[in-house]
Each structure stands twice: as structure tokens, then as C-alpha cells.
Amino acid sequence: MKIVQAANFVAPASGGIRTTLRHLAAGYTAAGHEVVQIIPGEQDAELVRPDARVLQLRAPRLPGTGYRIITEPWRVADLLDRERPDRLEVHDRATLRPLARWARRRGVPSLVVSHERLDRLLGTWTPAPLRGVLPVSTAADRANASLAAAFDSVVATTAWAAAEFVRIGAGNLRHVPLGVELDRFSSAHHDLTLRRAFARDQEALLVVASRLAPEKRVDLAVDAAAELVRRRVPARLVIAGDGAHRGRLERHAAGLPVTFLGFVADRERLAGLLATADLALAPGPVETFGLAALEALASGTPAVVHHASALAELIVPGVGTIAAGSGFTFADAVVDLLSASPAQIHARRIAARARAEQFPWSATVAGFLACHDSPGPAAPGTAFPQPPAPPLAA
Template sequence: MRIVQAANFVAPASGGIRTTLRQLAAGYTAAGHEVIQILPGERDSVEELAHARVVRVRAPRLGSTGYRVISQPWRVAALLEAEAPDRLEVHDRATLAGLGRWARRNGVRSLVVSHERLDRLLGAWTPRSLRGMLPTTATADRANTALAAHFDAVVTTTAWAAAEFVRIHAPNLRHIPLGVELDAFHPDRCDRTLRRAFARDQEALLVVASRLSPEKRVDLALDAVAELVRRRVPVRLVIAGDGSARARLERHAAGLPVTFLGFVADRSRLAGLLASADVALAPGPVETFGLAALEALASGTPIVAHHASAVAELVAPGVGLVAAGSGFTFADAVRDLLAAPAPPARRNAARARAEQFTWAATIAGFLACHAGTPHATATAAGAAAAAGAGAGAAPPPPTPAPPAPPLAA
């Protein structure tokens, strides 16, 4: 079976989509399938990796985001004609959405992964003075109806992300949670020497692992630190990540106990930081899954998540808290977590929650979707669960994906 993965918005060194592509491709290859990835790059090139043949298409940078975006999707279609895939997997619902029509014309089964929630993004991009006046939900519904019509399956990784497709009664919606690298991120990676490089023993160490772009709302974490300092709670915040908003955030953090590490290329160092922290913050309101938060849980570190994002679905009892979108409410949640008794029990609970999300189950789910066999389908009940999670209720753990059926070679 030849599977082509096409994607945009792939960060050069890290990021959720990059991690997802790598894990899926490795799983497909291990199952005996051939994988070709079509990705944006600085120049046209082809690279043979252990898990895939990577075909990079020369693409312009998207402002100061660090992303490159293939602006000529017909070049991808031409590559598909040459590669003649048996299955097509698209990880960009915008620029590359037209590839679904190519797949239909050529009799190729296709799926698209919704890595964003369009209705929430449109709401976030709408100027504050116009919010509630523009038909953002109707606009998202029209775009999502067209997207679902062009592909054999639309895959979402959380009930939160699925809700906008449930609303339009998309018949081909599939729910497949992502996984986490449980060996790489583990409580045993806690490093007291590393911790003392950033915080004194009497100080609580907070961490944010995120791209520094406006929609990630890292400013909320800074506002929470400012509020905790005002309350005389001894804390230190370490921010691992880089991006277009860094200069603005550094100005915002002036005078606060905050350290900007920039992008942490060493995954073992990042794992050590997450395992050594007392609390991880996930302040982004439009996170569709939250791999960084899940990595923190795998490291045994409780999280504080924005109540409006999909990360709230990860917050089962005892592994963290959800908070409204303000520095004051995030500070309240951090204080409550730090005051909670039995930190070892909390760390064990965080790890146990992360262990419910494995890449093996994710890969099995995607292979089942590629094969066209029944799989867990998002329902209105699932969307309601996401809404309940946003209010602080814990959704049930994900149902493990069934074993992947064999695909024709």
C-alpha cells in the first residue's frame, strides 16, 4: 500500500503536525506500507528517511511565523499524478483542501485531518468590536460542509475539534485521538539539578512549552505569574519555545521571574524540564489537541488548561485544572494545585492519564480509516462531553482503537 501524506504548516524543527506525521509514517512503515510525504520547503528536494520518502516543494515563508506554505497546490496534484498513491492523507484543510477532489477523480481513498477548529479561529481573528456581528459560525459551516464532501473521511482528534462537524451532521466524521511518546516523556526524567538552574527549592517551577505566536496566548501565563507575585506566591516560569510573538512577550514579562529558553532542540532536555516542573500551563484557547500538555502529563506534571480549548478534555480528576482565560483565574488554579496534598499521587495520576493515549492506538485507528472499516465516530454526545470538559467535568478516557485490518500491499 502506497500512502501519500500532504501537509502545510509544518514547523522546521518541532510542532504537533510534525510529530503526528513522523509517528504515523513510522507506524505505517512498520506495518509494511510505503510512505511518501509532500511537505513545504526552502527548495524543491527529495530526501529518503527511515520512515518515508520526503518530497519538499519550494514554498514561501508565512510572515514571521517560521512556517512555509505551499501556495501552488497544483504542484502537489502533479506530484500525486506521478506518485500514484493508493491512499491520500491531507494535513491541511485550507490550501490543500482541493486535493480531495483530485482523489475523487482518480479513485483514491482520501482523508483529511482537521488540525484546527475553524469556527473558533474565525472568532479569534474577528476584531473585538465586530464580534457577535459577523456570521462566523455560518461561514465555518459552509467551509466544513464543502471539506467533508470532498474527502472520504474527516478525522478529528478530540470531541472539541469534532463539534463543528457534528453541528453540520457530517456523515464521514471519524474520531481518532493522538498519542504521546511515553518512553521519551516520563516522571523518571525529573532532574533536581536542572530544576535548581531555574528555581530555588522553596519556589514553584511553572513551565510553558509552546510556539510563541498570538493564538497561543502565552501572555495569559505571564499575567498569571504577575498575579502570583502580587499574592507573594514564590514562583518561577520557564517558557520553552520561540516564535513571532517572542519580543512582545519579553517586554510583557519585564520585571517578572520568567526565563525564555527559546526553542529547545534537545528532546531529552525538554522532557527533563517538563518532569522537573511543578505545574505546566496550557493557556491557548484554540488548541485542537494539545500534545505539549499531554507530554507534561506523561512526565507526571499536572496542567492548567484554558477552559475553551480541547486540552480541557485531558484534565481528568486529580491531574490538573481548567481555568477561564485570564491571568487571575490561571493564578487561582496554580495556587490550588500547589496547595493540594499528596504531590506523588497527583504525579502518578497525571502519568496514568497520559498512558491512555498511545501512538499504537492512533496508528491503528488511522490504518482502519484508510482501509474504510468502521471506527470510532464522533457523535453529538462526544461534542457535549467536550463542552462539559470545558466547564471542568472530566470526559471518559478515549476508547482504544481496534487492531488495524491488513491493507492490500
């Protein structure tokens, strides 16, 4: 079977979608399928990797981001005519949506992956005076109904991501969680030398791994660091990531025990940082899955996550805390987790790793291949699971 994956928001320093494409392609190839990826780039190019042939299309930069976005979907359609795929997999809900029409005309089964929740994004982007006034949910419902009708399957990675499609009664919704590199991210990468490069022995080491964009709300982690200073809690925050919001965040963090690393291209170094940290913070309220937080759990590092995001599904009792969306409440959660006994901290690290082990990439690949093998509605009994919710940090 020849599978073509088409995606936007893929760049050398991008995170979730790039990681997802890479692991899916490797899994498809290992299963005996041919994989072609169509992604944006600075210029037209064709690259051959062990897991996929990559067709890069010249695309403009999206202002204020590190991304390029394909604005000429007909060029992608021309490539699809040339490649003649057996299945089409689209990782974009914006400019690549017209590819569904190409697939329908050619009789090629298609699926689209919901990497973001439209109603929450529209709410985030709506100016504060207009929130509750503009019909955000209605607009999202109309767009999502059109999307679901265009593709054979809509894949959501969490119940949180699926909620807006459940609300409109989309009958072709499928659930496939993403995965984590369990070999790369583990407690074996704990590095005392690395820790001492960032924090004193008596200080707690907190880590955020995130693209620095407004919707990621890394400012909440900085606010938490400020609150910890006010409470005289010895802690240092290390932020791994880059983006258009970095300058503003650096100004916001001036005078605080906060270190900005920029984008960490070396995955081994990132694995060491996550395994060495005492806690990982994931303050984004619109995270659809949260790969960075899952990588932290795989590293044996508990996480504090925003209650409004999909990560609330990931944090089951004993592996971290769900906090309301403020620096004060994130600081409360940090203090609570750090106050545990050594035995409790050790047990929490073991539980974090065990939770991550429930998300191997092999299961993700199998789930996506099942969608490709049987396009359309999910089989009975495959409803979205809801894990028990731990207490919300005050």
C-alpha cells in the first residue's frame, strides 16, 4: 500500500507534527508500505530517507512563527496525481483541506488528523472584550462539520480533541493516541552534571519544553517561578524551546531564576534534561495531546499540566498534578509535589514511567493502519476512554 502524508506546520525546529510524521512513516515502512510525505519548505526539493520519500514544496513563511505553510493546494494535487497513492493522510485542517476533494474524485480513501481544537483556538485568539459575544463555537461547528463530511475519517488523539466533533455528531471519528520514544526518554538519562549546570543542589529544577508562542502560555510557568521566589522556595526554571514569543518572555522573566535554552536540537540532551528535572510544567491550555509532557513522564519526571488542556487525560493519580491556569496555582502544585517524602517521590517517578509505557509508538502506528485499512466510522466498542481525574490543584 502506498500512503501519502501531506502536512503543514513542519519545520526543522518544530515539534509535535514533525515527530508524529516521522514515527508513522517509520512504522508504515516497517510494515511493508511505501511512504511519501509532502511538506512545505524554502524551495522545491525531493529527499530520500530510509522511512519515506519527502517532496518539499516551496511555501511562504507564516508571519510570527517559524513555520512555512503551503498556500497552493493544487500543487499538492498535481503531486498526488503523479504519485497515485492508495491512501491519503492529511495533517492539516486549513490550506490542505481541499485535498479531500481530490481523494473523493479519485476514489482514494482519506483521513485527516485533528492536531488542534478549533473552538479553543478561536476562543484564545478572540480579543478579550469580544469573548462570549462572537459565535466561536458555532463557527467551529460549521468548519468541523464541513471537514468531517469531506474526509472518510477524522482522527483525534484524545477525547479532549474529539469533543468538538462529538458535539456535531461526526460519524466517522476515530481515536488513536500518539506515542512516545520509550527508549530515548527514560530515567537512565538522569545526569547530575547537567543538573548542576542549571541549579544548585538545594534548588528544585523545573523544566518547560515548548514552542514559545502565545497559545502555549509559557508565561504561566514564568509567573509560577516568580511566585516561588516570593514564597522563598528554592527553584530554577529552564525553558527549552524557541519561537516568536521568546523576547517578550525573556523580558517578563527578567530578574527571575529562569534560563532560556532556545530550541534543543540534540534529542539526547533534551532527554537528559527531562530525566534530570524534578518536575516538568506544561502550562498550555490548548494542548491537543502534549508530546513533551509524555516525554517527561517517560523520563520518570512528574508533570504539572493546565486543567483546560488534553493533558488532564494523561495525568492520572500518582504521576503529577492538574492545575488551574495561573502562576499562583502552578506554584501551589509545584510546592505540593516537592513536599513529598523521598519514598513518595521515588514512587511517583516509577508511576510516571509506567503511565508513559501505555503509549508506545507501535500502538499508534497500528491504530493509524487500522484507520487506513477500514476507512470511516470506528468499530463498536472503541469509544474514547476517560481516565479517572486526579484532584485539581487549588
